[in-house]
Amino acid sequence: MNTLELKIEGMTCGKCVKHVKQALGAVPGVDHVEVDLANGRARVDGDLQVRGELLIAALAKEDYTATIATDVVSEQPIQSGAFHSRQTTKGGGCCCG
Template identity: 45%
Template sequence: MNQTLKVTGMTCNHCKAHVEKALLKVGGVQQVEVNLEKGEAVVAGSAGREDLIKAVEDAGYSAD
């Protein structure tokens, strides 16, 4: 199942990589694709949305 999160606070490719790394650490995540220009993260896997949002927020960004 794919979930799309709106991510705010990313300004560069380092930010993008930081968000990807944080999301990949969440249990149940199989694949992550972050689009810096759109400010979105598409996450494939069985992880809960709240866990994904918490991972992004713990990395220093905002998500919904």
């Protein structure tokens, strides 16, 4: 089992945490996800042979930007995705409200 820690931009509330957990949990090989809203991080445990690319792509589909904070698989920074644009589409408030 491997562990990756992701830095995630754009999480603003509990519903964002739920969306992030669901997106990461749906990636093949993921066994466990912990999300820290206050620090904008997620810890992912599992058979992560994809080296983070699928995790970051799953978050990008939800409009979150993610980078690898720690990567015991490849130790290379990876970036993808756009800023969490839903914040502005709902009148500047939370993306979920």
